[in-house]
Amino acid sequence: MKKKTLMSLVLLAIIGTSAVFAQQPTLDKLKMSKLTVSNFSGYRAEPLNKDISGAVVFPATYEGLPVAIDSFAIARQITSVTIPAGVKWYSWGFTPCPDLTSVTFGGSDFTPTSDSALPNTIFPGDLVAKYKAGGAGTYTRQPGGTVWTKVGGFTLNGEWTRSDGMKITISGDGTQTFTITGNAPNNGGRFTRNFAER
DSSP: OHHHHHHHHHHHHHHHHHHHHSOOOOGGGEEEEEEEETTEEEEEEEESSTTOEEEEEOOSEETTEEEEEOOOTTOTEEEEEEEOTTOEEOSOOSOSOTTOOEEEESOOOOOBSSSSOOOTTSSSTTHHHHHHHHOSEEEEOOTTOSOOEETTOOOSOEEEEETTSOEEEEEEOSSSOEEEEEOOOOSOOOEEEOGGGO
16 A cells, blocks of 8 residues: 555656646637648637737647647747747747747647748747757847847857957858858867857
């Protein structure tokens, strides 16, 4: 009997701990409607109204069907978004949304659910390129800023300064292509990163 009680307590502790880490979808902020297009059959998630604010957590599925995100342009007061793996895209996403400063990706592939290509402005700033380069995780920016940084991540992008004063700027486009600009080399030395932007 004691073993059964102990096992029950351990199981409850594990379930309780899992509940803390699992974010529940904020369905009270979403309008879910059926969507069927040439390459998608499921539900479209839209903002319930223009006054929703704070955090928005999307469901991975709804009533057993896949979810696609529609435009949240009217929801200008949302501050964070969580997008589970498998969620697809129907429309323009989260531009402008000026208060949006945190986005957590579970592994979205930016697959559009229509025949038209998605713009690079699904999110304000350079988040799409940063996510394509950095993968799943949480990305943040300063309010109103355009530069997103992966939490706990590292990027080559930014300004680097060599010991002789030479400065270069490295910017990636989200693929394996980087642009390097800077002044002419002088006496040589190691480059160090200016982390002030982080």
